Amino acid sequence: MLTNMSAFTEIIGLVTRVGPKVTLHQIGDRVGVGASSWACLECRQCKKGNEQYCARQLDTYGAKWPDTGYVTKGGYSSHIRIHEHYCFPVPEELPTTVAAPMMCAGLVSMALLLLRIPVLRVFGCSRMQHLRLRSR
Numbered sequence: 001m002l003t004n005m006s007a008f009t010e011i012i013g014l015v016t017r018v019g020p021k022v023t024l025h026q027i028g029d030r031v032g033v034g035a036s037s038w039a040c041l042e043c044r045q046c047k048k049g050n051e052q053y054c055a056r057q058l059d060t061y062g063a064k065w066p067d068t069g070y071v072t073k074g075g076y077s078s079h080i081r082i083h084e085h086y087c088f089p090v091p092e093e094l095p096t097t098v099a100a101p102m103m104c105a106g107l108v109s110m111a112l113l114l115l116r117i118p119v120l121r122v123f124g125c126s127r128m129q130h131l132r133l134r135s136r
Contacts, residue, residue, distance in 0.1 A: 010100040
């Protein structure tokens with residue numbers, strides 16, 4: 001469970017509750033969350049590191065948890081349920097206004113960099129393009 005400090009899919013917050021199998025985070029940790037909140041981590045796509053293509057993947061915003069029926073509301077909610085795999089530690093020294101955009105646009109930009117595409121053209125004027133251009 002995460003106490004929210006941001007909006008939509010750019011979430012920075014504090015861990016307020018953990019399940020019995022959680023090992024990566026503890027209550028009080030400051031973490032960030034992007035567009036994904038859960039995936040099976042067992043299918044072929046997940047094992048290849050492509051969790052976004054998991055047939056059972058849940059988005060941080062607008063997805064329905066099958067066990068509770070709860071529809072995710074992303075950073076608009078006061079608390080959010082996230083698998084530990086999708087929570088990233090955020091240092092206290094890093095302001096929320098700087099860290100939050102990294103949880104969505106930053107993760108997308110990093111994924112594109114990891115693909116090692118020799119020429120990547122990004123059109124438009126969003127945070128992703130801004131971060132991508134600044135990373136060069």
